Amino acid sequence: MDATNVKNLDLSGMAVAMKGITKRFPSVIANDNIDFFVKKGEIHALVGENGAGKSTLMNQLYGLYTPDEGEIYINGERFIFKGPRDAIDAGIGMVHQHFMLVDNQTVSENVVLGSEPRRGPFNLFIDSGKSRKSVLELSKKYGLSVDVDAMIEDIPVGMQQRVEILKILYRGANILIFDEPTAVLTPQETGELFKILRVLKENGKTIIFITHKLNEVMAITDRVTVMRLGKVTGQVDTKDTNPRQLANMMVGREVLLRVEKEARKPGKTLLEVKNLHVKDNRKLDTVKNVSFSVREGEILGIAGVAGNGQTELIEAITGLRKAESGSITLMGKDLTNKSALDIRESGLTHIPEDRLKRGLISQYPVYYNLILGKHNDKPFASEGFIDMKEVKKFARYIVDTFDVRPKDIEILGGNLSGGNQQKVVVGRELSTIPIEPKVVAISQPTRGLDIGAIEFIHKTILNMRAKGIGILLVSMELDEIFSLSDRILVFYEGKIMGEVLPDEVNREEIGLMMAGHSKAEVVKERG
Amino acid sequence: MDRSKIYALLVPIVSVIIALLIASIVIIIIGKNPLTAYRIMLEGAFGGAEQLANTIIKMTPLILTGLAVGFGFRAGVFNIGAEGQMTIGALMGAIVAMNIGGVPSVIAIPLSIIVGMLAGAFWASIAGFLKAFTGAHEVISTIMLNWIAANFASFMVTGPLAVGSGTPKSPEIAEAAKLPVVLKVQATELSIGIFIAVIVAVVMYVFIEKTTTGYELKGVGFNPYAAEYGGISIRKSIIMTMAISGALAGMAGIVDLLGVPPHRFVGELTGGRGFDGITIALIGRNNPIGIIFAALLIAALRTGSNAMQIRAQIPNDIVSIIQGIVIFLVAAERIVTTLIYLKGRKGVTTA
Numbered sequence: 001m002d003a004t005n006v007k008n009l010d011l012s013g014m015a016v017a018m019k020g021i022t023k024r025f026p027s028v029i030a031n032d033n034i035d036f037f038v039k040k041g042e043i044h045a046l047v048g049e050n051g052a053g054k055s056t057l058m059n060q061l062y063g064l065y066t067p068d069e070g071e072i073y074i075n076g077e078r079f080i081f082k083g084p085r086d087a088i089d090a091g092i093g094m095v096h097q098h099f100m101l102v103d104n105q106t107v108s109e110n111v112v113l114g115s116e117p118r119r120g121p122f123n124l125f126i127d128s129g130k131s132r133k134s135v136l137e138l139s140k141k142y143g144l145s146v147d148v149d150a151m152i153e154d155i156p157v158g159m160q161q162r163v164e165i166l167k168i169l170y171r172g173a174n175i176l177i178f179d180e181p182t183a184v185l186t187p188q189e190t191g192e193l194f195k196i197l198r199v200l201k202e203n204g205k206t207i208i209f210i211t212h213k214l215n216e217v218m219a220i221t222d223r224v225t226v227m228r229l230g231k232v233t234g235q236v237d238t239k240d241t242n243p244r245q246l247a248n249m250m251v252g253r254e255v256l257l258r259v260e261k262e263a264r265k266p267g268k269t270l271l272e273v274k275n276l277h278v279k280d281n282r283k284l285d286t287v288k289n290v291s292f293s294v295r296e297g298e299i300l301g302i303a304g305v306a307g308n309g310q311t312e313l314i315e316a317i318t319g320l321r322k323a324e325s326g327s328i329t330l331m332g333k334d335l336t337n338k339s340a341l342d343i344r345e346s347g348l349t350h351i352p353e354d355r356l357k358r359g360l361i362s363q364y365p366v367y368y369n370l371i372l373g374k375h376n377d378k379p380f381a382s383e384g385f386i387d388m389k390e391v392k393k394f395a396r397y398i399v400d401t402f403d404v405r406p407k408d409i410e411i412l413g414g415n416l417s418g419g420n421q422q423k424v425v426v427g428r429e430l431s432t433i434p435i436e437p438k439v440v441a442i443s444q445p446t447r448g449l450d451i452g453a454i455e456f457i458h459k460t461i462l463n464m465r466a467k468g469i470g471i472l473l474v475s476m477e478l479d480e481i482f483s484l485s486d487r488i489l490v491f492y493e494g495k496i497m498g499e500v501l502p503d504e505v506n507r508e509e510i511g512l513m514m515a516g517h518s519k520a521e522v523v524k525e526r527g
Numbered sequence: 528m529d530r531s532k533i534y535a536l537l538v539p540i541v542s543v544i545i546a547l548l549i550a551s552i553v554i555i556i557i558g559k560n561p562l563t564a565y566r567i568m569l570e571g572a573f574g575g576a577e578q579l580a581n582t583i584i585k586m587t588p589l590i591l592t593g594l595a596v597g598f599g600f601r602a603g604v605f606n607i608g609a610e611g612q613m614t615i616g617a618l619m620g621a622i623v624a625m626n627i628g629g630v631p632s633v634i635a636i637p638l639s640i641i642v643g644m645l646a647g648a649f650w651a652s653i654a655g656f657l658k659a660f661t662g663a664h665e666v667i668s669t670i671m672l673n674w675i676a677a678n679f680a681s682f683m684v685t686g687p688l689a690v691g692s693g694t695p696k697s698p699e700i701a702e703a704a705k706l707p708v709v710l711k712v713q714a715t716e717l718s719i720g721i722f723i724a725v726i727v728a729v730v731m732y733v734f735i736e737k738t739t740t741g742y743e744l745k746g747v748g749f750n751p752y753a754a755e756y757g758g759i760s761i762r763k764s765i766i767m768t769m770a771i772s773g774a775l776a777g778m779a780g781i782v783d784l785l786g787v788p789p790h791r792f793v794g795e796l797t798g799g800r801g802f803d804g805i806t807i808a809l810i811g812r813n814n815p816i817g818i819i820f821a822a823l824l825i826a827a828l829r830t831g832s833n834a835m836q837i838r839a840q841i842p843n844d845i846v847s848i849i850q851g852i853v854i855f856l857v858a859a860e861r862i863v864t865t866l867i868y869l870k871g872r873k874g875v876t877t878a
């Protein structure tokens with residue numbers, strides 16, 4: 001869509017028209033003269049890398065930020081939003097990536113929260129019967145199956161998301177923004193979500209779908225807007241494009257969507273886990289009798305929906321959580337319930353799933369973050385003092401090797417972008433100073449990263465494999481598990497549902513195993 | 528120097544200026560001239576050798592309690608019990624100092640100080656152990672320990688240690704345990720206590736910024752999960768932080784007792800100076816060097832206010848107002864950074 005078209009555009013056919021939007025932050029122009037148009041009744045994808053300005057743009061549409069320049073039209077009428085309340089009144093609703101639900105209230109209570117139907121003198125009481133009824137009606141109309149009387153904490157993630165959708169429909173939204181809605185879903189749940197999106201579309205709703213998964217863009221959307229570095233780099237009809245072209249528009253160069261993996265024969269067994277039992281924070285059994293091994297130069301992938309015991313498994317192996325029973329050995333050495341420090345110094349390092357919670361100290365500069373866990377070892381420490389010269393030399397080396405940007409070792413960890421934070425963690429855990437890692441436990445290595453960074457991290461993991469390091473890879477991204485793993489274990493409710501080879505099964509079959517079907521059942525079904 | 532460091536300096540300074548401005552309105556309301564009041568206050572704090580000595584004497588224990596609280600903050604522990612640790616440190620140190628006659632000063636003084644520090648460390652460690660092993664919040668447990676310390680001390684000076692009549696007090700400490708005096712102006716004796724406090728501040732700076740233990744303790748303060756992941760024991764860190772913090776508070780008590788007449792343990796020895804440590808740590812941004820200057824500020828306000836009360840008949844409660852506003856502004860630092868930011872921007876547009 002070129003500039004002249006923009007001026008003469010018929011705004012009345014547009015559910016959303018954002019014209020010439022510019023939003024500046026102290027150090028960056030987050031949105032630079034953005035034109036963004038969504039037709040009524042379409043499913044419109046908004047794609048781009050992290051930091052491309054998607055969230056900033058949507059936050060302005062949702063009234064969280066006011067644009068510095070530019071105009072916003074909803075159904076042809078100009079609006080100036082002073083806050084989300086104004087946007088909601090204009091018929092805009094947003095399903096956030098992190099659900100905003102009250103865990104110990106029921107589904108219907110959550111849906112009506114803040115706009116409860118009332119009864120009695122002075123409207124003092126909440127009319128729970130009426131709210132239950134209207135939630136049921138809504139859920140029937142849009143095919144959003146939910147258990148209205150269940151507590152949020154007792155229902156699966158997919159249903160929680162449907163509650164979020166009901167919440168915004170209840171408030172009368174006609175334009176629905178979905179912020180990376182599939183990040184937390186299994187393939188089956190994603191399929192269900194797509195069905196719901198189609199029903200919403202048939203009912204005349206307009207949908208904006210923020211994502212970085214290009215196969216989803218191709219599967220469900222009508223049109224796509226691509227953003228890069230605060231600018232729109234393209235707006236195309238989905239049927240006229242392909243994932244490769246979209247990826248190039250997002251990154252601005254050719255990218256490998258799938259990493260090349262050389263065939264490799266795994267060597268001797270490095271890590272051996274036998275009959276491991278682990279409890280979670282609520283003292284419930286979360287890892288149940290799990291046994292597996294990781295060999296030299298092998299990537300063992302663990303697939304599963306988040307919250308099925310993977311976190312606790314990795315924490316037990318890396319010394320951050322107690323193993324109730326069972327054993328963990330590394331090259332014959334018993335590591336069961338050893339301290340995190342002992343385990344690290346035995347050659348088992350850990351790239352944690354949550355880099356901001358575990359992996360980094362945001363208030364520490366990069367050079368301090370790069371020695372976390374190594375800070376008592378030579379050459380970084382001597383006689384109880386930190387050898388700042390050695391620390392900074394090491395930091396500059398890692399920042400160069402792993403291409404951390406900006407190339408500034410003094411910058412605080414919390415001020416780096418997600419991708420660069422991850423590079424700091426990966427660089428630290430893979431560096432051979434002071435000792436060479438033998439096995440690396442990697443959790444969610446690319447969560448929240450953009451395509452360019454994902455490509456880099458995947459290449460790095462494969463390089464480690466080529467060097468003979470054993471890798472235990474936990475990921476919620478099936479694509480990642482498929483393209484990197486030599487073998488795959490599927491986790492469900494703390495148990496291994498089966499071990500499969502990546503070329504032996506397809507996504508749907510793994511999806512079934514992730515939902516609790518055994519490998520035998522899945523194979524039988526295939527007939 | 529980057530922006531955060533400039534703000535770290537500017538925020539306390541601007542806060543003090545704003546506080547003085549607001550207090551001057553109050554002074555005008557009570558019918559006095561604020562300029563005269565502040566001039567007298569300055570003279571009272573710095574106007575001569577005696578005034579200066581008084582300010583420095585007041586400042587000495589404040590540096591140490593400020594360091595105690597500030598160090599705790601850096602390592603993620605809110606030690607609100609410096610008051611009680613100071614009491615216990617002074618009490619135990621005093622018992623040693625009273626009974627150490629006939630020993631040379633080079634032994635008597637360090638021994639008394641070390642016992643005072645150990646007692647403070649022990650007292651604070653109780654809260655440390657409770658936090659590390661049962662999760663009891665240190666704010667609650669240290670406040671309770673403050674009460675126990677205060678009542679225990681008052682029992683000691685009215686019972687086992689009591690001498691003479693009038694105000695409850697302990698016997699005077701041995702001559703050998705008194706800190707050497709470097710300056711004597713009329714009745715005011717300035718001891719070497721100030722040098723001890725400043726040296727301790729420098730040592731704490733090096734400890735926090737340059738050692739691996741400092742790296743670990745700060746790491747736990749910033750993000751305990753990441754510290755645990757990095758192989759640092761959270762429990763050990765919490766207990767160690769509490770012990771060091773308590774040792775500094777205990778030192779504040781015993782150094783004050785050894786350095787300042789009457790050289791006796793008296794019931795209200797601490798006089799809220801343990802709590803002042805919180806103020807000073809806040810103003811000094813938990814930085815040991817910043818804490819020296821924050822302690823100087825508070826001490827100068829205190830000595831200056833006495834002069835103001837005597838010579839200008841302005842109630843020294845004004846100082847409490849000033850101190851309150853400074854804490855308020857430093858704690859709610861966004862108010863001040865916004866003011867600085869607006870002022871900077873206005874300067875740019877009018878230039």
